[in-house]
Amino acid sequence: MKEKFNSIWQRLFGDSVRAFGVVSVVFLLSLAIAPAKNFFSEWRHYQRGYLRLIRNRSEANTLQRHYKSGIQQIWLPELGVVDRCTSCHVGLNEASLTDVASQPFRKHPAIPHKLDEFGCTVCHRGQGAATTVAEAHNSTLAWEQPILPAKYVESSCGQCHRGPLPGTPVLNEGRNLLSRYGCVHCHTVKLPDGTTMKADDDPPSLSHIGDKTSREWIFAWLKDPQAYSVTATMPNFKLADDDARDMSAFLIANSTPVAGDAQAVSTKAAADPSAGASLYGESFCASCHAVQNAAGNMVGGNVGPELTRVGSKVKPDWLQSWLRNPRVYDPATAMPHYRFNDAQVATLSGFLQAKADSDLLANVHLDAATPQQIAHGKRLVADYGCASCHEIAGIKKPENFAPELSRIGSKSITQLIFLPGMPHTLPDYIAGKIKQPRAFSPGLRMPQYTFTTPQIDALTTALLALNDHASSLPPSLTVSATPESDYQPAGKAGKLMTDLACFSCHRINGHGGDMAPDLTWEGSSVQRQWLVSFLKNPNTLRPALIRRMPRFNLTDGEINDLTDYMMTVYQNPSVDRDSLPLSGYPQGQVELGKQLFYGKYSCQGCHIVDPKNDKGYIGPTLTQVGSRMTPAWMYQWMKNPQSLRPGTIEPNRAMSDDDARAITAFLSSQKGAGSKETARK
Amino acid sequence: MTRSSSFVLVLTVAMLAATSCSKKNEAAPLPKPTAFGAAIVESSGGKQSAQTGTPLPQPLVVQVNDEQGNALAGALVEFAAASGVTFDPVNGLTDSNGQVTTNVSLGGMAGRYQIVASTSDKSHKKIELKVEEIALGYQQNLGRVLADQYCQRCHNSESTPERVSNYDNLEVKPHLFTEGDTYNKISDADLTAVISHGGPALNKSALMPAWGNTLGKGDIPALIAYIRAVSDPPSHDAGAVYAKK
Numbered sequence: 001m002k003e004k005f006n007s008i009w010q011r012l013f014g015d016s017v018r019a020f021g022v023v024s025v026v027f028l029l030s031l032a033i034a035p036a037k038n039f040f041s042e043w044r045h046y047q048r049g050y051l052r053l054i055r056n057r058s059e060a061n062t063l064q065r066h067y068k069s070g071i072q073q074i075w076l077p078e079l080g081v082v083d084r085c086t087s088c089h090v091g092l093n094e095a096s097l098t099d100v101a102s103q104p105f106r107k108h109p110a111i112p113h114k115l116d117e118f119g120c121t122v123c124h125r126g127q128g129a130a131t132t133v134a135e136a137h138n139s140t141l142a143w144e145q146p147i148l149p150a151k152y153v154e155s156s157c158g159q160c161h162r163g164p165l166p167g168t169p170v171l172n173e174g175r176n177l178l179s180r181y182g183c184v185h186c187h188t189v190k191l192p193d194g195t196t197m198k199a200d201d202d203p204p205s206l207s208h209i210g211d212k213t214s215r216e217w218i219f220a221w222l223k224d225p226q227a228y229s230v231t232a233t234m235p236n237f238k239l240a241d242d243d244a245r246d247m248s249a250f251l252i253a254n255s256t257p258v259a260g261d262a263q264a265v266s267t268k269a270a271a272d273p274s275a276g277a278s279l280y281g282e283s284f285c286a287s288c289h290a291v292q293n294a295a296g297n298m299v300g301g302n303v304g305p306e307l308t309r310v311g312s313k314v315k316p317d318w319l320q321s322w323l324r325n326p327r328v329y330d331p332a333t334a335m336p337h338y339r340f341n342d343a344q345v346a347t348l349s350g351f352l353q354a355k356a357d358s359d360l361l362a363n364v365h366l367d368a369a370t371p372q373q374i375a376h377g378k379r380l381v382a383d384y385g386c387a388s389c390h391e392i393a394g395i396k397k398p399e400n401f402a403p404e405l406s407r408i409g410s411k412s413i414t415q416l417i418f419l420p421g422m423p424h425t426l427p428d429y430i431a432g433k434i435k436q437p438r439a440f441s442p443g444l445r446m447p448q449y450t451f452t453t454p455q456i457d458a459l460t461t462a463l464l465a466l467n468d469h470a471s472s473l474p475p476s477l478t479v480s481a482t483p484e485s486d487y488q489p490a491g492k493a494g495k496l497m498t499d500l501a502c503f504s505c506h507r508i509n510g511h512g513g514d515m516a517p518d519l520t521w522e523g524s525s526v527q528r529q530w531l532v533s534f535l536k537n538p539n540t541l542r543p544a545l546i547r548r549m550p551r552f553n554l555t556d557g558e559i560n561d562l563t564d565y566m567m568t569v570y571q572n573p574s575v576d577r578d579s580l581p582l583s584g585y586p587q588g589q590v591e592l593g594k595q596l597f598y599g600k601y602s603c604q605g606c607h608i609v610d611p612k613n614d615k616g617y618i619g620p621t622l623t624q625v626g627s628r629m630t631p632a633w634m635y636q637w638m639k640n641p642q643s644l645r646p647g648t649i650e651p652n653r654a655m656s657d658d659d660a661r662a663i664t665a666f667l668s669s670q671k672g673a674g675s676k677e678t679a680r681k
Numbered sequence: 682m683t684r685s686s687s688f689v690l691v692l693t694v695a696m697l698a699a700t701s702c703s704k705k706n707e708a709a710p711l712p713k714p715t716a717f718g719a720a721i722v723e724s725s726g727g728k729q730s731a732q733t734g735t736p737l738p739q740p741l742v743v744q745v746n747d748e749q750g751n752a753l754a755g756a757l758v759e760f761a762a763a764s765g766v767t768f769d770p771v772n773g774l775t776d777s778n779g780q781v782t783t784n785v786s787l788g789g790m791a792g793r794y795q796i797v798a799s800t801s802d803k804s805h806k807k808i809e810l811k812v813e814e815i816a817l818g819y820q821q822n823l824g825r826v827l828a829d830q831y832c833q834r835c836h837n838s839e840s841t842p843e844r845v846s847n848y849d850n851l852e853v854k855p856h857l858f859t860e861g862d863t864y865n866k867i868s869d870a871d872l873t874a875v876i877s878h879g880g881p882a883l884n885k886s887a888l889m890p891a892w893g894n895t896l897g898k899g900d901i902p903a904l905i906a907y908i909r910a911v912s913d914p915p916s917h918d919a920g921a922v923y924a925k926k
Contacts, residue, residue, distance in 0.1 A: 098921075099921055100921070101792075101921040101922070101923065103790075106790075106921070109791050109818035109819055109820060110818070110819065110820040110902070110906065111819050111820065112899060149734060149789065150733050150734035150765075150788070150789025150790075151732075151733070151734030151735055151786075151789070152734075153734075166823060166826050166827065166830075167819060167820075167822065167823035167826065167903075169732070169822070169826060170732065170735065299842075453736060453784075454735060454736055457735065599887065600887065601887070601890070602886070602887040602888045602890070604888075605835070605847075605851060605888040605889075605890070606847065615849075615850035615851075616847065616850060617834075617845060617846075617847040617850050618834050618835075618847050640894075642895065649830060649831055649895075651831075651890045651891060651892050651894070651895045652894035652895045653890065653891060653894070654891075654894045
């Protein structure tokens with residue numbers, strides 16, 4: 001062994017010349033390591049691949065001119081971006097490379113931002129400064145944030161854009177779900193602008209629940225809310241029978257009666273069996289409430305609760321007093337006070353009471369509650385945080401009941417416990433947690449929701465947008481949301497509008513629902529006479545509309561108060577009601593307007609003026625528009641509809657003054673023969 | 682040098698592990714067919730469009746028929762597509778109607794995805810059905826949102842309770858956005874003109890109003906991108922086709 005070593009030593013370093021030669025070779029070789037590593041680096045491999053790709057293309061010269069070799073970098077100190085992604089993704093800005101199916105060379109899809117101004121990792125995450133695929137795309141020991149899967153990429157838009165964008169439907173939906181399903185009752189979400197996210201659902205107070213329903217129904221509901229109503233947003237707490245029994249016992253024992261809540265009307269329901277259904281239809285209950293039809297489809301709106309099995313839930317006396325005036329039981333309800341007479345209340349409540357499901361409570365048999373059960377029920381109600389959502393007398397709303405989610409999008413994965421077989425990434429964790437919260441530990445109290453896969457993806461997207469980066473952005477780089485205003489009309493009319501729950505459907509000065517037209521400028525838009533007759537008997541203006549304004553059976557005095565207020569207060573400063581007369585336009589101008597209406601502007605595509613020939617179904621019917629709208633409003637509307645109602649789909653035709661005046665003259669002549677008849681009905 | 686060789690070694694091991702894993706995943710849950718069909722046809726769910734990475738609105742339903750053309754129960758159908766596309770479930774036996782239903786989520790890149798549904802016949806030969814689905818990128822999806830808001834009431838003949846179609850009420854029928862034979866002949870510049878200045882800009886009906894003052898900057902290119910993406914037959918710039926290699 002030793003001899004062999006000696007002989008090799010002799011051969012290599014036997015004399016000084018030979019030793020010098022060998023050492024030189026070793027030295028040269030070691031010097032070559034760095035350039036060799038560089039030469040064989042991944043990004044060079046991709047750049048060579050890119051050059052091979054463009055060589056045979058017809059626009060090779062242009063692409064060659066744009067090509068820069070070597071490591072490329074987008075450096076944006078303000079956004080904290082140091083992105084070298086463009087070293088391999090060479091063709092991101094090349095318009096002609098849209099058809100390249102092999103990555104990393106395809107052109108980036110069109111987006112509203114320039115890549116050089118925003119970089120890559122702001123949207124896609126990953127490690128921007130890395131120069132190998134594995135380090136840039138995956139999580140490593142030194143870098144936790146891997147590339148964001150495409151389905152969540154809208155979350156990145158949400159870091160800067162705090163309000164909804166037309167191009168981010170998934171993010172918008174996710175944010176809506178966070179509010180609509182009441183996630184933020186338990187989980188505090190402080191938005192980067194300092195405000196706290198508010199819930200959009202309206203969980204009922206349980207302080208007087210005994211007036212409304214039976215203990216058996218509460219038991220069945222607690223066990224499985226979706227068995228009663230498929231659309232219920234209340235989640236399933238997976239309660240044991242005994243726990244549901246004790247909680248229902250506590251809620252009933254804890255409930256106090258509301259004065260005047262159990263007054264049954266003495267009048268009998270109408271004898272005609274179809275009277276209930278037609279009153280339900282006439283009152284447009286379906287605009288807000290859904291009922292599941294025989295085919296299993298939901299028919300109706302989602303503002304109020306589903307009524308498919310309401311007869312199995314509510315007590316008849318409670319239902320009657322609720323229909324008479326819902327504000328007695330719940331002063332803040334979204335349900336309008338309809339002013340039904342006793343016969344109508346009896347008819348409608350009889351109709352609703354018949355919507356019962358005998359199977360629902362068939363197997364629920366509860367013995368009288370013992371004090372121990374009630375005490376246990378109270379403990380459970382506090383434990384499960386019921387008071388986070390519902391008002392319950394004697395139980396305080398818990399603070400920070402569930403983990404805060406304000407920075408969930410940056411949560412370190414070392415702090416997470418994954419399920420076996422689950423990919424170890426933050427989006428997978430969030431989605432998994434929403435899908436099956438109790439799978440993570442049987443002791444967890446988070447309930448089971450009934451979200452679909454797209455809904456879970458949307459929620460995950462919205463949550464990923466709540467991250468450290470979003471919170472640390474300077475305000476100059478963010479686009480804030482328009483917050484919902486807390487506008488409340490004043491005086492007598494204001495009280496009436498609250499009583500009628502106008503804001504459940506209509507929006508005024510940035511407050512209210514979006515089901516019905518915005519009334520912010522209603523006083524400039526319509527004629528007083530029309531508004532009076534409309535409130536007396538609302539007839540629909542749009543032929544294809546299924547959600548309609550109900551009749552509230554208002555007194556003349558109430559209508560007068562409402563009309564006076566709206567005509568005085570809801571005035572648009574750019575519309576002078578008196579600048580154009582209601583009628584008396586020269587025949588020539590009316591005729592010209594008619595020609596413009598049917599010819600140049602072809603308004604009959606969407607509107608109906610002549611019911612015999614016009615068929616347009618999109619906009620409101622204009623047969624009586626001359627008795628409905630003020631000419632000054634119509635004129636301004638022709639000039640620029642979006643200036644009066646932002647977001648309206650009526651196209652802005654940029655009409656000349658003459659055209660707009662002629663069409664206004666034509667429309668003002670449409671007084672409608674039937675206007676008096678409608679009022680008489 | 683040793684580093685790079687060890688890197689190669691690690692890579693091979695990783696690749697081996699990956700291939701063995703994926704093999705295991707595919708092999709495990711395959712149900713046993715009780716029948717073998719003669720043909721596989723699409724029942725519904727082809728040519729849908731959805732945002733990249735998201736599920737298609739309707740499931741894909743395929744049907745297996747026997748030699749007489751009758752629906753066949755108990756045949757095994759497997760779905761495959763380019764990487765990034767997921768199926769739930771990825772295979773299944775046909776039900777009593779001879780059908781298998783799967784929910785499809787498209788990949789993260791915009792373009793057309795070719796989905797292959799396959800079943801074996803009696804001689805264990807594969808019979809394949811190819812279906813195309815469309816993944817919409819950001820701009821195309823924005824176009825879809827805008828089209829839903831402004832255009833589809835007339836340009837779509839299907840009515841829903843929420844959006845009643847106005848198509849049948851129009852004297853001159855608008856072209857549905859999927860009519861590739863029409864749209865593929867109109868250049869981007871002409872489409873831009875007709876959207877911003879109305880039908881008369883191309884000597885077409887004035888029932889198509891001018892939207893140039895209503896739509897924002899970038900909206901019209903988005904609408905055109907959407908029309909190009911969904912047109913059938915595909916437009917020349919519909920983008921890449923992703924198929925299983």
